[in-house]
Each structure stands twice: as structure tokens, then as C-alpha cells.
Amino acid sequence: GPKVLQIPSHQIIDMGQMVTLNCDPVSNHLYFYWYKQILGQQMEFLVNFYNGKVMEKSKLFKDQFSVERPDGSYFTLKIQPTALEDSAVYFCASSMTAEVFFGKGTRLTVV
Amino acid sequence: GDSVTQKEGLVTLTEGLPVMLNCTYQTIYSNAFLFWYVHYLNESPRLLLKSSTDNKRTEHQGFHATLHKSSSSFHLQKSSAQLSDSALYYCALSDPAQGLTFGLGTRVSVFP
Structure with a gap:
């Protein structure tokens, strides 16, 4: 079936x-x-992101977070600067209709 | 805002027995969809079931659920659990604004 790919699967960052x-x-x-x-x-x-714009964001989406999808390539989540509490697994997902397809997640460890 | 409640955090059972996972929800949207996602270790969460119209049963891979708007519920059931059903199960609510709101998840462990 349709697949969402996330790169990398693990990341450790200061x-x-x-x-x-x-x-x-x-x-x-x-x-x-x-x-x-x-x-x-x-x-x-x-x-969530549609037509090049953020449509909705939760209170967890801090000012240090940003998303973009330049030229229809990767959909990225940037965190700058990272904090210890950002350690988590981040799942990307995409949809055309109500069914959402997930990637396997990127495990981010902030040390 | 929207919320989804799964009251069981862990369900353990013997292979061949029936299983039911509870899911209730709150939303202001009358046309919201309910979903069950299954998440196996080291894999992507994937769709198991999607709600249909009120009081109509939906089935997939031996699992079934019925949306009951009167009780705001979408419980997941299977008549005979298999070892391969051991996984994490999420109930989720989809609204037009922000996509999916997940419950806490129920871990199902099936033993021989």
C-alpha cells in the first residue's frame, strides 16, 4: 500500500x-x-499543512518548530534550538481524504 | 476541543477468546469520523477500521466496530483473538480542522 518514508529513523542531537x-x-x-x-x-x-501553508497547529508546536515542503519535495520539521523535552518519536503522516497514512517515525533524542 | 477516551491501557487474553476495546469520544463536529489504528512494534501505525454511518457496523480482518452517536462510542471487537493481534490499538477521531485526535492507546497481548 501507500508508504510514508521518514529519514532518519533515529537521531541524537545536542x-x-x-x-x-x-x-x-x-x-x-x-x-x-x-x-x-x-x-x-x-x-x-x-x-497540519496544506497547499504550502500551516492550517492548524497545537500548543505543542512551539515557536522553535517550523515546517515546510519546498518544491514538493520532503515535508520537513525543523526544531531550532532543540530542548531536552523535544526527545520523542515524531511521526509524519499524509492523506488525500479522511484516511491518514503514517511513517514509521523518527526517534529524536536530545542530550 | 476534541477528545478520545480509551479506558483500558492493557488487555491480556488467551488466544481464541473474544476481545473488546472501548472507545468513547467528544467532538463538536456532527460529521466526524472515528477510526481504529493498529501499531505493531517498529512499523507504521496503520488504519484498521473507519466508521460508517450511525449504528452501522464496519468490519475488516475479523475486527468490527459500530459507531453509536447516541453514546459517542466506537468500540472495537473481535470474536476470536489470535497471537498476531498483539499490538497497540489507537482509537482516533477525525475532524475537519486538524486531522486525527488519538486516544491513549490500548496494548493488547494475546497468549497461547
């Missing part, structure tokens, strides 16, 4: 540094999402 998480969504999808899952907790909505 606190205060910048990190970019990459997502290759399903090719004909128009809606893109990032979710955050802290160990042992539920997946929580961060942001």
Missing part, C-alpha cells in the same frame, strides 16, 4: 542544536501532518 526531520509523503497526497509521541504516552497532534 541540546541547543538544530535538527531537521525529513518525511517523504505519499506522492499524490495533499495534506501533511506531524505527530509527537513521548515514550509511554499517546501520539499527539503537532501541525
